[in-house]
Amino acid sequence: xxxxxxxxxxxxxxxxxxxxxxxxxxxxxxxxxxxxxxxxxxxxxxxxxxxxxxxxxxxxxxxxxxxxxxxxxxxxxxxxxxxxxxxxxxxxxxxxxxxxxxxxxxxxxxxxxxxxxxxxxxxxxxxxxxxxxxxxxxxxxxxxxxxxxxxxxxxxxxxxxxxxxxxxxxxxxxxxxxxxxxxxxx
Numbered sequence: 450x451x452x453x454x455x456x457x458x459x460x461x462x463x464x465x466x467x468x469x470x471x472x473x474x475x476x477x478x479x480x481x482x483x484x485x486x487x488x489x490x491x492x493x494x495x496x497x498x499x500x501x502x503x504x505x506x507x508x509x510x511x512x513x514x515x516x517x518x519x520x521x522x523x524x525x526x527x528x529x530x531x532x533x534x535x536x537x538x539x540x541x542x543x544x545x546x547x548x549x550x551x552x553x554x555x556x557x558x559x560x561x562x563x564x565x566x567x568x569x570x571x572x573x574x575x576x577x578x579x580x581x582x583x584x585x586x587x588x589x590x591x592x593x594x595x596x597x598x599x600x601x602x603x604x605x606x607x608x609x610x611x612x613x614x615x616x617x618x619x620x621x622x623x624x625x626x627x628x629x630x631x632x633x634x635x
Contacts (some may be wrong), residue, residue, distance in 0.1 A: 459557040459615050463606040465548040472588040473601055474541045475632040480584070488530075495525030540597045555602055557615065562592055562600050573598070577622040585627040590616055592623070 463469070499522040505517045539624055552567035561576040575594045582593035592600040592614070605614035 451499070458559070459607065459611070459618070461555045461602060461606040463555075463603050465551050465552060465601075467551055468478055469589065469601060469603050470549055472586050472632055473544060473591070476584060476586055476589075476630050477541055477599075478593065479630055479632070491525045491528050492530065495528075498522030498533075498582065500528065510591045543598075555600060557602075557619065564600055573600075575600070577619075577624075580619075580623045580625070581631065583619060583623060583625050583627040585616065585629050586632045588632070590619065592619065 499519060502515050502519040504523060506512070506519060509515075521605075528615050548566070554565045556563045556565075561574060562580070563572060564572040565572040573591075575598075579594045580592045582591075584591040584593065589603040589604060592602070594600070602615065616627060
């Protein structure tokens with residue numbers, strides 16, 4: 450179980466099981482997916498811009514600026530109609546390969562976050578200023594560094610039901626707010 454030691458120090462000890470990694474996978478795929486409202490806005494802006502700048506280019510001749518805007522509008526259209534974020538990605542597979550059924554210890558102290566995996570000499574450590582995203586599900590808290598590197602903090606392993614304290618501590622130290630994701634349970 451997790452424990453809190455000293456001022457501002459949280460330590461979690463847990464096994465990366467199917468439930469934790471399943472939650473991570475669902476969050477990761479949901480985070481990558483573009484909401485329908487965003488797709489509609491991109492589609493409308495892209496279509497309107499393509500029609501306007503296409504017509505102006507046809508009517509008044511080609512100008513570098515108009516062609517540039519026309520290309521930008523075309524990119525907006527491509528984004529609006531591209532497949533969802535559920536494309537194959539090796540990130541989830543890598544986490545499963547390296548973490549599934551491995552014991553982990555995560556420490557959160559005054560300096561940052563540290564992850565140690567059983568059986569590995571090397572460990573991951575990041576300062577709070579390197580955290581650029583905080584995400585939350587019913588099961589876990591996530592701290593994101595370097596794009597696809599996640600510190601996974603299962604709430605159940607925070608001692609004495611202090612997950613809310615850990616969450617507030619991370620928000621303060623990282624100067625960010627947690628973004629909530631509702632993961633459907635299966």
